[in-house]
Amino acid sequence: MKILHTSDWHLGSQxxxxxxxxEHEQFLSWLLSLINREGIDILIVAxxxxxxxxxPNRSLEQYYKFLxxxxxxxxxNIIITAGNHDSPSLIAAPRDLCKFLNITVVGHVPDNPExxxxxxxxxxxxxxxxxxxxxxxxxxxxxxxxxxxxxxEKTSNLVSGIKARxxxxxxxxxxxxxxxxxxxxxxATGHLFAAGGLTREDDGSRDLYLGTLACVGxxxxxxxxxxxxxxxxxxxxxxxxxxxxxxxxxxxxMGFGEAGQKKSVLILDVHDSRNISVNEISxxxxxxMIRISGTFEEVVRxxxxxxxxxxxxxxxxxxxxxxxxxxxxxxxxxxxxxxxVEVLRVKSPQFSGQALHPSINEETLSQLTPEExxxxxxxxxxxPSDDRGELLESFREIYREFLEKDNNSE
Numbered sequence: 001m002k003i004l005h006t007s008d009w010h011l012g013s014q015x016x017x018x019x020x021x022x023e024h025e026q027f028l029s030w031l032l033s034l035i036n037r038e039g040i041d042i043l044i045v046a047x048x049x050x051x052x053x054x055x056p057n058r059s060l061e062q063y064y065k066f067l068x069x070x071x072x073x074x075x076x077n078i079i080i081t082a083g084n085h086d087s088p089s090l091i092a093a094p095r096d097l098c099k100f101l102n103i104t105v106v107g108h109v110p111d112n113p114e115x116x117x118x119x120x121x122x123x124x125x126x127x128x129x130x131x132x133x134x135x136x137x138x139x140x141x142x143x144x145x146x147x148x149x150x151x152x153e154k155t156s157n158l159v160s161g162i163k164a165r166x167x168x169x170x171x172x173x174x175x176x177x178x179x180x181x182x183x184x185x186x187x188a189t190g191h192l193f194a195a196g197g198l199t200r201e202d203d204g205s206r207d208l209y210l211g212t213l214a215c216v217g218x219x220x221x222x223x224x225x226x227x228x229x230x231x232x233x234x235x236x237x238x239x240x241x242x243x244x245x246x247x248x249x250x251x252x253x254m255g256f257g258e259a260g261q262k263k264s265v266l267i268l269d270v271h272d273s274r275n276i277s278v279n280e281i282s283x284x285x286x287x288x289m290i291r292i293s294g295t296f297e298e299v300v301r302x303x304x305x306x307x308x309x310x311x312x313x314x315x316x317x318x319x320x321x322x323x324x325x326x327x328x329x330x331x332x333x334x335x336x337x338x339x340x341v342e343v344l345r346v347k348s349p350q351f352s353g354q355a356l357h358p359s360i361n362e363e364t365l366s367q368l369t370p371e372e373x374x375x376x377x378x379x380x381x382x383x384p385s386d387d388r389g390e391l392l393e394s395f396r397e398i399y400r401e402f403l404e405k406d407n408n409s410e
Contacts, residue, residue: 001128003042003187003268004035007231008250010085012059013051015289015314016344020252021058026286027251028066031265032073034281038267039074042120042129046231046248047083047136047191049091064094071101077120078103081135083191083231088135106133109141113168117176127180129270130173132188132225136232137162151393162192163220170222177224185226185273192216192232194239194247218242226273229266236264236280243278251283256316256345259289293318296325303335303343312340319348370399 011024035043050059070078080103082091092107110116120129142161149157166188173186193215218240221228228245235258236249248266253259263283270276290313292302299317306313317332319325329346336343374395378388 001041001122001270002038003044003227003270004031004038004040005044005046005229005246005248005266005268006031006251007046007191007229007248008048008083008234008254009045010048010051010250010252010254011063012055013252013254015255016316018314018342018344020287021062023252023286024059024062027283028062030284031251032066032069034265035070035073035075040267041074041076042131043070043075043078044131044133044187044189044229045078045080046189046229047081048085048231048250049080049083050086052085053087053090055090067098067101067103071103076102076123077131079131079133079189080105081133081189081191081231082107084136084138086136091135104131104133106135109135109137109165113165114172116169117172119176119180127182127184129184130176130186132169132173132186134166134169134189134191136191137165141165159216159220162216166190166220166225167222170224174222174224183273185270185276186224187227187229188221188225189229189231190221191230194218194230194233194245218245221245227268227270227276227278234258235261236266244276246278252286253289256289256291259291259316288313289316290314291316291318293320295319295321296328299332300335303332303341306341307336307339310339313342315341315343317343317346319346321348371395 009024009027013020034040049063055063067078078101080091082088086107088107090107091105095105095107098105104118106116116132116134118131118133119127120131122128139158142158142165169188170186173188177184177186195215195217226244228239230239230245230247233247234250234254235247237247239245239247246266249264251263251265253261253263263285264280265283267279267281268276269279288311290306292299292306292315294302296319299319303315303317306315315336317328319328325331328348329343332343332346371392374392378391383391
């Protein structure tokens with residue numbers, strides 16, 4: 001049995017306002033060809049299918065067309081769970097229809113843990129796998145709000161609630177395996193931040209939990225789980241070095257901080273609960289992302305070389321001159337005009353707060369995360385560095401609660 005693990009497609013996402021429909025279309029086409037070439041039996045998508053809770057129609061069309069084609073491929077079962085960027089209601093909406101195509105979609109966490117334990121059977125109707133498709137666990141799913149809780153207590157209760165949820169689901173899965181009487185594997189999904197997880201600056205990991213203490217350790221997951229298919233972090237990685245607890249990572253580069261980073265999906269060769277091998281499959285680069293830094297003259301030289309390559313590339317420029325270069329973005333774009341090289345952003349660390357006004361830095365509010373806006377507001381108010389840690393932690397807690405309320409209103 002072959003299982004393909006992927007996550008964090010972020011359909012509908014943009015880079016500096018540039019739409020990425022073509023890249024997503026290329027990725028989905030490549031993924032479908034991989035499924036057919038490798039004879040994949042089960043496809044797992046561990047959250048963040050879309051970039052926002054209200055994806056554009058074109059992204060919805062890409063998603064449903066892919067599901068229709070994947071259901072007609074070698075895949076006997078497709079498992080899809082909602083991530084923190086997804087609307088649980090949107091993901092779950094076609095659930096009843098998807099069942100006829102052997103597609104399991106899980107947006108919300110049911111109260112009864114048994115409902116998240118499913119036995120998958122082979123072509124002869126023999127049980128071959130127990131799947132526990134756990135979506136992103138929201139605050140309301142894992143803890144009860146208590147009056148007077150501090151931010152630290154809330155975080156601790158959240159982590160404890162996540163652990164309790166997984167162990168309850170694991171107990172149900174282990175019970176079913178004993179009833180079957182064979183050592184078939186138990187595979188669970190998750191969309192969360194595991195302790196020790198690696199992120200990079202500008203890798204697109206906009207999160208409710210990143211930067212707080214709300215990350216779970218490996219002990220949150222019961223030992224009966226033979227493979228944990230994780231989503232949420234955009235770099236492919238193992239949890240605490242464990243071969244069977246892995247993030248597949250986002251298949252596309254989500255920000256210039258990931259420029260040059262290898263992207264992948266994971267294929268599991270499964271024989272039984274003891275014999276599972278994991279192979280990392282590199283995802284082609286559909287559109288290069290390049291970060292160029294240096295003086296004005298050095299950037300001009302590098303952009304000229306890029307233009308001569310005649311290969312598509314999205315570029316961020318970090319201008320390191322100590323003086324102001326008038327109309328630098330326009331000059332850089334004039335160099336690449338008529339080529340497939342696009343200069344999307346020009347930044348200068350020395351003058352980011354003052355000399356580089358919007359016409360130079362060319363930033364818009366949509367390009368900034370809420371946390372980045374808050375940090376800049378603290379900069380503008382000259383907040384002392386000693387006070388910033390507590391203020392930032394309070395902001396993260398308030399923002400997380402705001403998002404939880406927003407999701408509750410669906």
